[in-house]
Each structure stands twice: as structure tokens, then as C-alpha cells.
Amino acid sequence: MESENDEAQALRQLILATELRLKNLKEELAEVETRGPPHGRAEETPNELESLKDSKWPLTAEEYLRYGRQMIVPSIGIQGQLRLHAASVLIVGAGGLGCPAAAYIAGAGVKSLGIVDGDTVEVSNLHRQILHSSSTVGLWKVDSAIHNLKGLNPNVEYRAYREHLSPENAADIVSRYDIVLDCTDHPKSRYLISDICVLLQKPLVSASALRTDGQLMILNHPAAPPGSNAGGPCYRCIFPKPPPANQVVSCGDGGILGPVVGAMGVLQAVEAIKLITAGLKVSHTSDDAELQDPKVLPSPSLLLFSANSPSPFRTVRLRQRRPDCFACSSQAGLTPESLTSGSLDYVAFCGSAAPVNILSAEEQISAAQYSELRNDDSKKEHVLLDVREKVQFDICHVDGSINVPFSKLQRDLDTTYPWLPETSPADAPIYVICRLGNDSQVVTRKLKESGLGDNGKRSILDIKGGLMAWKKDVDSSWPEY
Structure with a gap:
């Protein structure tokens, strides 16, 4: 009897997952058939443009209700909300960090939100990756996440990239967004994301978590060209060399407490919203982002979090750009051509911890x-x-x-x-x-x-x-x- 109940439950979950997959496919088909713009909000018709022109309010009545509690925060205000309304954000990784970050950024009312992840939902993800559920096990993580985000805020335009970020696709994807959040869990991904953000002059909010500890950094901020002393440090400035491959511990090996990685993802969302509302200049053409008021720039720092510490938060001051950095210094060896040509092998650079095979x-x-x-x-x-x-x-x-x-x-x-x-x-x-x-x-x-x-x-x-x-x-x- 118990096995029959388990089989029935499994079939119910399969039906729910299939229905969700079909719904996503229908939405994609509708988008292709309407031939809407690939990024940004749908183009307004002449009547809609005329209506917006005549209106004395910059937001719709529904948006005032939706974002009202946020707009009355003194550091946000109507100008901050309008900056969010025009901003595009890319989240790389739809896991423990990316899920809470995406939820709060979508809820804040950005213009568009892209999510990159080439993995599917597994049962072992569910204790910490809050946008996924039992009914979406087996689906692409980006589809599962966006399905929930649309229920949270349908006004945002969502973009799903069902692939891992790679040297070949990084420039095309990242160039469409104003700010990037690194929500991945491996050094090779972190170096790649930082490198492309340096090349395209995009600010980067990076975080990581393991067991009961986490860390957070804002990198490449301000996003100045390589060689400029006005730019913020990149990931290579902080970590010129990756850790030995056999010392890299994943969540699967070392474990992770769900609220810890969730806290770090929420902090990423906080920092992204702060950057945008403080005056991060955004463009509908996704040109390079820059800050309008340099006086509000935070000094480079590393935020450390430990759930088991009596004082869970502490901050370590970081240096500015390294004068010999491979990516962002005046002597940088990083170029768009080196990224796409294959001469930069991130797997080789970070090393590969191959399975142990030392016995006969x-x-x-x-x-x-x-x-x-x-x-x-x-x-x-x-x-x-x-x-x-x-x-x-x-x-x-x-x-x-x-x-x-x-x-x-x-x-x-x-x-x-x-x-x-x-x-x-x-x-x-x-x-x-x-x-x-x-x-x-x-x-x-x-x-x-x-x-x-x-x-x-x-x-x-x-x-x-x-x-x-x-x-x-x-x-x-x-x-x-």
C-alpha cells in the first residue's frame, strides 16, 4: 500500500512539472510569435506612448501601490524607484544565493532580470534554494525560478539562459545588463565572471557560502576601464591565484546551512539595489554603467559572516586595484580576444580535482x-x-x-x-x-x-x-x- 502511495505521489509531481514545462514553452512561443524585443520591456504602441506623455505621474497606479513602502524609504524615493525601473540585472546561478537575490531584486521592480544556470532542480537543492519546489524537480533551474518570480512580480521582464556562463557566451549575455551578481559556487566561474565584467565595465556583486560561513564583496566598482586608478578592484586583485583544487570544498562535500546562503543572497540583493538607487547610470542600450555621484562610493571591503560567532558580521578593508593585475591594470593581459579564443583556460588555471585513483x-x-x-x-x-x-x-x-x-x-x-x-x-x-x-x-x-x-x-x-x-x-x- 505504501509503495502505491509513493508511486501516486511521484506521478502527481511529474504531472505538475510537465504542466509547468508546457506553460513555459507556450510563453516562449508567444514571445517568438509576437516578435517582441529580446531585452527590455515591450515596445509601447503610439497610443500608449501618448498616454504616458500626457500622464503627470511617472509610474502606473499599480506600481505606486506595489513599490510604495519601498519608495518612502529616504534613501530610495521616487528617483531611486525610477532608477530601478530602468535597470537591468543579471544573476549568474539560480541556486542558494541566486534564488533569494532574484526574489528581492524582482520584488524591487527592476526593468529586466536575466538568470543564467545550466543545471536542473534536484531534491537536495530544496532546503536552501527557495524559488524551487518538489513539483519542479527535474526542470531547468532558470525555468523553475522564473515561474515563481512571475507570480511575485509580473511587471519585470525575465530572461532565461539555460546554459552555464562560458568564455564563448559571456560577452553576449553580460553586455545586455547594467549590473551582475555572481551567485556561483566554483573559483573558475568567479574568475570568468569577474573578467568579463572588467572587459565590459560592469559592477559585480560577488558572494559565497559554505557550512555556516559566508562572504560578500562589491567588485569592479566604479566600473572603470583597465588601467584606470578610478576603478574598483576585481576578483583577481583580491585573489591573484586560485586555491589548490584539492582544497576547494563544495556544498555537496562540506555541507551548507540554508539560512546562511540565503542571508548572503539577500545581502547581494541589498547591495545591488543600493548601487542602482544611489545613481548607477543605466541605459536602454546597455552601454557601460557608471556612477553619477562618486561621493557615495563605498570603499572596497570584504564582508565576512559566521553564523556560529557571537558577532556574526565583520568587515575587512580591501586594497584598490593591484598595479600588476592580469585583468584590470595598465599591464593587463586580459583582452576580449584572449577570452573568446580559448587561450584563457579557466579549468586549467583553477585546476581540476580529479577523482582519486591511486590503488591497484x-x-x-x-x-x-x-x-x-x-x-x-x-x-x-x-x-x-x-x-x-x-x-x-x-x-x-x-x-x-x-x-x-x-x-x-x-x-x-x-x-x-x-x-x-x-x-x-x-x-x-x-x-x-x-x-x-x-x-x-x-x-x-x-x-x-x-x-x-x-x-x-x-x-x-x-x-x-x-x-x-x-x-x-x-x-x-x-x-x-
């Missing part, structure tokens, strides 16, 4: 083989060593396993091996497991090199593919996180 086939055992071994009473006693961090071990673990976190083993491999059971035979085999089968390989090699294998008398084997393989080949009910 003889040093590994499959999850299915290990399961058979556990069920065979004739096999001698063994040790199952789980090297995930304790927080993951507490979520789920194989019965009888011993937890020694990978970080501890990397930092200090005690050659007395206090984690070995005292009653364990000296030649008891050791099987090492982790979540995906990468850390366990490193630990297996390290234990063998430490002499624990006693020149082959004790077998030390890695369980290939880790607990993901365990779920796939042994226990389908194993929780995937």
Missing part, C-alpha cells in the same frame, strides 16, 4: 564482495574503518564500523593505532570505507605505508566506490545525503 585492483574490494564477506561466518574477524567526519558517521554507518575521521588521519597518523580493537587479532584484515571512495583510498595507502600491513601479513583493502556503491549494490534503502 588488488588493493580494493567491491561493496558487494565485502557484503558477502560480512555474511560468511567462516571468514575470520576483520575491522571496518569508516574515515568520514563524525557528523557524517552519526547520520548513518554500517553496523560494527569504527569511525576515525579522515582529517585526523591526515593530520596525525598515530603509529600505535589506538582505534584498533584490543581483542582484534594481529592479522585481522582492515577494510576502509568513506562516502564516495576517494578519502578511503588515501587512507588505505597511508596505512599500508605506515607498516600496519606488516609486509602483507595483514590485508588492508579499500571498499571501492564507498557508501554510494553500498547503496547501489548492497542496500538500496541506505540514505543518500
Whole structure:
């Protein structure tokens, strides 16, 4: 009975997702058939233009109601609202940062909002990516986000880019907007977004979040040409070199608290609205953006947020543009041609953390083989060593396993091996497991090199593919996180 209910629920979600996909396709078809302008609001007819010309109010009655609480804020006013009304904003990434940022920027009443993302909605996204829902799992993230944003504010023109930003498409996409928000989660994307903003002289609001911490910067502001001392620093000024690839931790590996990444996305929206309403000069032709009043410019700074700190916010002052910066200095090597020609390889520059593959086939055992071994009473006693961090071990673990976190083993491999059971035979085999089968390989090699294998008398084997393989080949009910 329970399986039938699950199947019915899955079908209901599929129907909802299909209906939403059909609705989006119909809207795209209608837009193509009307041959409206690709960006900006729909062109007014002569009668509409005459009506606007005769009106003594710059906004419609509905817009006064919609944005009234915002316009009475002294720093916004009617002029700030009109600047928002003329501004176009690009959000790169429709995830934990991009969703709240998009919601508040759309709600503020910008002219147009573009969203770039080449991923689809997954169930693991839903605890933090607030524009998506269970009914949109499997859809493009940009379609799911824009569907909700249209319900929030139908007056904004939305543009969906169902692709990742790349050196080939970056200039064409970014050139259409006045300000850019970097809501991505990988160094190679951050360098690319910063580079194209420098080339096209667009201000950039950049943020990131991991676990319970976040950071926020306003870059390339003012957006001056490369070599100009009046321009703000770019991402390369702050981080001339990317972190080692094996030290880059994603949300999938390190975890993320939803409200933390949400807070950073909201702060991105705050900064974007502040820049626009303070006098960011925008153009219907998307020419370079500049500030009308340089006195209101913020000094370069890095805002740090820590949810577990008694004082969650602190600010670090940043230097101005680096005189030797590759992107924005007078000696810059960055050019539009180098960006599109392929000579700038962002993957190579940032490095690629390839899956670990350091053991031979003889040093590994499959999850299915290990399961058979556990069920065979004739096999001698063994040790199952789980090297995930304790927080993951507490979520789920194989019965009888011993937890020694990978970080501890990397930092200090005690050659007395206090984690070995005292009653364990000296030649008891050791099987090492982790979540995906990468850390366990490193630990297996390290234990063998430490002499624990006693020149082959004790077998030390890695369980290939880790607990993901365990779920796939042994226990389908194993929780995937």
C-alpha cells in the first residue's frame, strides 16, 4: 500500500512539472510569435506612448501601490524607484544565493532580470534554494525560478539562459545588463565572471557560502576601464591565484546551512539595489554603467559572516586595484580576444580535482564482495574503518564500523593505532570505507605505508566506490545525503 502511495505521489509531481514545462514553452512561443524585443520591456504602441506623455505621474497606479513602502524609504524615493525601473540585472546561478537575490531584486521592480544556470532542480537543492519546489524537480533551474518570480512580480521582464556562463557566451549575455551578481559556487566561474565584467565595465556583486560561513564583496566598482586608478578592484586583485583544487570544498562535500546562503543572497540583493538607487547610470542600450555621484562610493571591503560567532558580521578593508593585475591594470593581459579564443583556460588555471585513483585492483574490494564477506561466518574477524567526519558517521554507518575521521588521519597518523580493537587479532584484515571512495583510498595507502600491513601479513583493502556503491549494490534503502 505504501509503495502505491509513493508511486501516486511521484506521478502527481511529474504531472505538475510537465504542466509547468508546457506553460513555459507556450510563453516562449508567444514571445517568438509576437516578435517582441529580446531585452527590455515591450515596445509601447503610439497610443500608449501618448498616454504616458500626457500622464503627470511617472509610474502606473499599480506600481505606486506595489513599490510604495519601498519608495518612502529616504534613501530610495521616487528617483531611486525610477532608477530601478530602468535597470537591468543579471544573476549568474539560480541556486542558494541566486534564488533569494532574484526574489528581492524582482520584488524591487527592476526593468529586466536575466538568470543564467545550466543545471536542473534536484531534491537536495530544496532546503536552501527557495524559488524551487518538489513539483519542479527535474526542470531547468532558470525555468523553475522564473515561474515563481512571475507570480511575485509580473511587471519585470525575465530572461532565461539555460546554459552555464562560458568564455564563448559571456560577452553576449553580460553586455545586455547594467549590473551582475555572481551567485556561483566554483573559483573558475568567479574568475570568468569577474573578467568579463572588467572587459565590459560592469559592477559585480560577488558572494559565497559554505557550512555556516559566508562572504560578500562589491567588485569592479566604479566600473572603470583597465588601467584606470578610478576603478574598483576585481576578483583577481583580491585573489591573484586560485586555491589548490584539492582544497576547494563544495556544498555537496562540506555541507551548507540554508539560512546562511540565503542571508548572503539577500545581502547581494541589498547591495545591488543600493548601487542602482544611489545613481548607477543605466541605459536602454546597455552601454557601460557608471556612477553619477562618486561621493557615495563605498570603499572596497570584504564582508565576512559566521553564523556560529557571537558577532556574526565583520568587515575587512580591501586594497584598490593591484598595479600588476592580469585583468584590470595598465599591464593587463586580459583582452576580449584572449577570452573568446580559448587561450584563457579557466579549468586549467583553477585546476581540476580529479577523482582519486591511486590503488591497484588488488588493493580494493567491491561493496558487494565485502557484503558477502560480512555474511560468511567462516571468514575470520576483520575491522571496518569508516574515515568520514563524525557528523557524517552519526547520520548513518554500517553496523560494527569504527569511525576515525579522515582529517585526523591526515593530520596525525598515530603509529600505535589506538582505534584498533584490543581483542582484534594481529592479522585481522582492515577494510576502509568513506562516502564516495576517494578519502578511503588515501587512507588505505597511508596505512599500508605506515607498516600496519606488516609486509602483507595483514590485508588492508579499500571498499571501492564507498557508501554510494553500498547503496547501489548492497542496500538500496541506505540514505543518500
